[in-house]
Amino acid sequence: xxxRRSLVVVLVVALVLPGVWPVAPPPPARAQxxxxxxxxxxxxxxxxxxxxxxFTITTGADPIGAGKQLASVAGADLTFSGLFSVVAAQGxxxxxxxxxxxxxxxxxxxxxxxxxxxxxxxxxxxxxxxEMRLYDLTTPDHRLIGTKKWxxxxxxxxRLSHKVxxxxxxxxTGELGIADTKIAYVVGPAGAKEIVMADYDGAxxxxxTKNGSINLMPVWSPDARxxxxxxxxxxxxxxxxxxxxxxxxxxTLAAFVGINSSPAFSPDGKxxxxxxxxxxNPEVYVLNLxxxxxRRLTRHAGIxxxxxxxxTGRQIAFISDRxxxxxxxxxxxxxxxxxxxxSGGFHTQPRWSPRGDAIAYTQRAGAHDIWVVDVDGSNPxxxxxxxxxxxxxxxxSGRHLAFQSNRLGRWQIFAVLADGTAAAPITRGTTESTSxxxxxxxx
Amino acid sequence: MVSRCTCVTISSLLLLxxxxxxxxxxxxxxxxxxxxxxxxxxxxxxxxxxMAQPTTAAPSGTDTRGGTATPAPTTAAPTTRPEPSQFxxxxxxxDVFFDFDKYDIRPSDAKVLDSNASxxxxxxxxxxxxxxxxDERGTNEYNLALGERRAKSTMNYxxxxxxxxxxxxxxSYGEERPACTEKTEECWAKNRRAHFLVKPR
Numbered sequence: 001x002x003x004r005r006s007l008v009v010v011l012v013v014a015l016v017l018p019g020v021w022p023v024a025p026p027p028p029a030r031a032q033x034x035x036x037x038x039x040x041x042x043x044x045x046x047x048x049x050x051x052x053x054x055f056t057i058t059t060g061a062d063p064i065g066a067g068k069q070l071a072s073v074a075g076a077d078l079t080f081s082g083l084f085s086v087v088a089a090q091g092x093x094x095x096x097x098x099x100x101x102x103x104x105x106x107x108x109x110x111x112x113x114x115x116x117x118x119x120x121x122x123x124x125x126x127x128x129x130x131e132m133r134l135y136d137l138t139t140p141d142h143r144l145i146g147t148k149k150w151x152x153x154x155x156x157x158x159r160l161s162h163k164v165x166x167x168x169x170x171x172x173t174g175e176l177g178i179a180d181t182k183i184a185y186v187v188g189p190a191g192a193k194e195i196v197m198a199d200y201d202g203a204x205x206x207x208x209t210k211n212g213s214i215n216l217m218p219v220w221s222p223d224a225r226x227x228x229x230x231x232x233x234x235x236x237x238x239x240x241x242x243x244x245x246x247x248x249x250x251x252t253l254a255a256f257v258g259i260n261s262s263p264a265f266s267p268d269g270k271x272x273x274x275x276x277x278x279x280x281n282p283e284v285y286v287l288n289l290x291x292x293x294x295r296r297l298t299r300h301a302g303i304x305x306x307x308x309x310x311x312t313g314r315q316i317a318f319i320s321d322r323x324x325x326x327x328x329x330x331x332x333x334x335x336x337x338x339x340x341x342x343s344g345g346f347h348t349q350p351r352w353s354p355r356g357d358a359i360a361y362t363q364r365a366g367a368h369d370i371w372v373v374d375v376d377g378s379n380p381x382x383x384x385x386x387x388x389x390x391x392x393x394x395x396x397s398g399r400h401l402a403f404q405s406n407r408l409g410r411w412q413i414f415a416v417l418a419d420g421t422a423a424a425p426i427t428r429g430t431t432e433s434t435s436x437x438x439x440x441x442x443x
Numbered sequence: 444m445v446s447r448c449t450c451v452t453i454s455s456l457l458l459l460x461x462x463x464x465x466x467x468x469x470x471x472x473x474x475x476x477x478x479x480x481x482x483x484x485x486x487x488x489x490x491x492x493x494m495a496q497p498t499t500a501a502p503s504g505t506d507t508r509g510g511t512a513t514p515a516p517t518t519a520a521p522t523t524r525p526e527p528s529q530f531x532x533x534x535x536x537x538d539v540f541f542d543f544d545k546y547d548i549r550p551s552d553a554k555v556l557d558s559n560a561s562x563x564x565x566x567x568x569x570x571x572x573x574x575x576x577x578d579e580r581g582t583n584e585y586n587l588a589l590g591e592r593r594a595k596s597t598m599n600y601x602x603x604x605x606x607x608x609x610x611x612x613x614x615s616y617g618e619e620r621p622a623c624t625e626k627t628e629e630c631w632a633k634n635r636r637a638h639f640l641v642k643p644r
Contacts, residue, residue: 235527303588348582
């Protein structure tokens with residue numbers, strides 16, 4: 001058992017460094033004893049090389065190439081995580097052959113792989129079961145780090161890949177990955193906007209609204225089962241809630257005179273902060289979702305809007321232009337203790353990070369860019385450049401954000417690591433894609 | 444079977460010290476012109492139906508699935524808002540336009556509003572819908588608020604000219620209904636507008 005966890009320790013050490021990882025894993029006990037195998041790339045990123053051969057089909061025929069697709073999607077997820085380099089591979093490891101497995105891992109290790117994912121898939125008609133076995137290839141006996149199984153409808157094959165990737169991330173970091181999530185966003189030009197959702201990587205797009213009016217600013221509930229959004233489907237900008245995984249009509253959440261917009265679920269899912277202008281100008285209110293009571297939090301002649309909850313649920317950040325220009329403010333969840341966080345510039349779209357220590361926002365200076373600032377107002381840093389970038393949303397891990405950018409022409413959804421590196425498009429649609437909301441991990 | 448796709452460097456733990464640092468640049472401090480909070484923000488239009496205080500309804504019974512789902516609160520206003528699609532434009536009523544990020548009525552547009560007000564007083568049987576619009580350059584939510592400010596300052600002007608507040612309903616479309624879709628200043632200027640629609644009572 002002396003080499004047990006050696007590989008785990010390597011990555012944990014890499015991640016415990018400040019600014020990189022949301023939840024600092026326990027410090028390694030024997031870091032000095034570990035040989036380090038690292039793929040040091042130009043940007044200073046330290047990545048683990050991981051082999052993801054095609055999944056082995058253990059039951060059923062595979063006319064659609066599921067074994068190959070499962071590996072390819074899981075490999076892309078691991079690459080996206082920013083933690084791994086996937087070592088290219090072709091062909092699956094034969095089932096029930098310790099000999100073949102040993103030979104494969106030996107070859108992968110020689111090619112530089114530190115870890116190997118052996119996926120096994122049983123295809124039983126409309127159900128598919130996938131098992132993941134994760135191996136440490138830096139140990140002579142290719143130690144088995146962990147295994148896990150899932151079963152889902154065959155139509156959700158991609159989710160099985162995402163679950164494999166998330167489990168690998170968990171094994172190495174102590175926190176689940178974010179591949180098994182959705183991103184909801186708005187498609188269409190001004191005047192004809194509908195809400196859709198896709199896997200976090202932009203695949204498997206499905207329609208959420210289809211009412212022919214204008215639908216804006218979707219936001220996921222903490223249980224990842226519903227989306228609050230603003231729609232003009234009844235003529236005015238009102239707030240609704242859609243249940244995209246159920247056959248269930250939208251709920252009307254707020255339909256007051258004036259603007260009903262900018263929904264933000266409290267972390268416990270029991271309340272919804274929002275902006276209403278029913279009392280004369282945009283103010284932040286909180287709706288108790290259990291009993292329908294509404295509480296007003298802000299009282300100011302300026303615009304107060306775009307509430308976003310701290311993950312503790314005890315504070316709310318919002319935008320106010322009470323000084324004449326919009327900036328980020330923080331108040332407690334009762335509306336007291338208001339404090340200005342940003343100043344200078346023109347700031348909208350605050351989004352409190354899932355880690356709690358930072359708030360992303362959009363700064364206008366000609367074009368827009370996404371910035372992140374510590375909650376105390378210090379250390380503002382720019383995450384984006386090129387084109388116009390706005391509407392950020394945090395991944396549930398706090399390691400990535402998605403946002404809309406027109407740097408490639410029309411608006412598309414992009415993702416970026418929280419340090420501003422590795423920006424890449426998620427959508428490549430032929431229509432404008434805007435206003436992303438990254439879901440919590442799916443149930 | 445196995446191909447080497449990346450260069451593997453074997454290094455010591457000490458090389459791990461490269462931290463992914465966020466860029467620590469300060470944001471540029473652009474002193475954006477502060478729109479003077481005019482009467483728009485303090486407007487309350489008394490007994491005007493369009494501005495009536497909504498009540499908070501009890502949880503809705505529309506969720507027929509019941510049971511396990513989250514209770515469905517419907518916080519709906521009383522139906523005092525006229526259906527926007529019932530309003531039509533009238534050639535006598537001209538749009539007014541706004542400077543970038545502003546919502547005050549420009550002197551040249553005040554003349555337009557005087558003319559609109561006079562038509563509206565003559566045609567006193569018409570209800571009025573004022574749409575507030577923005578160009579595409581702001582962020583959505585802020586533009587919704589800005590569009591409402593434009594509609595509201597336009598409404599306030601008409602009321603100051605003797606048009607009954609109770610006849611007027613406002614709606615903000617933010618940047619969602621541009622009159623012109625090119626990405627030019629000329630086009631953006633056409634989109635920063637208040638637009639008038641009417642319907643007979």
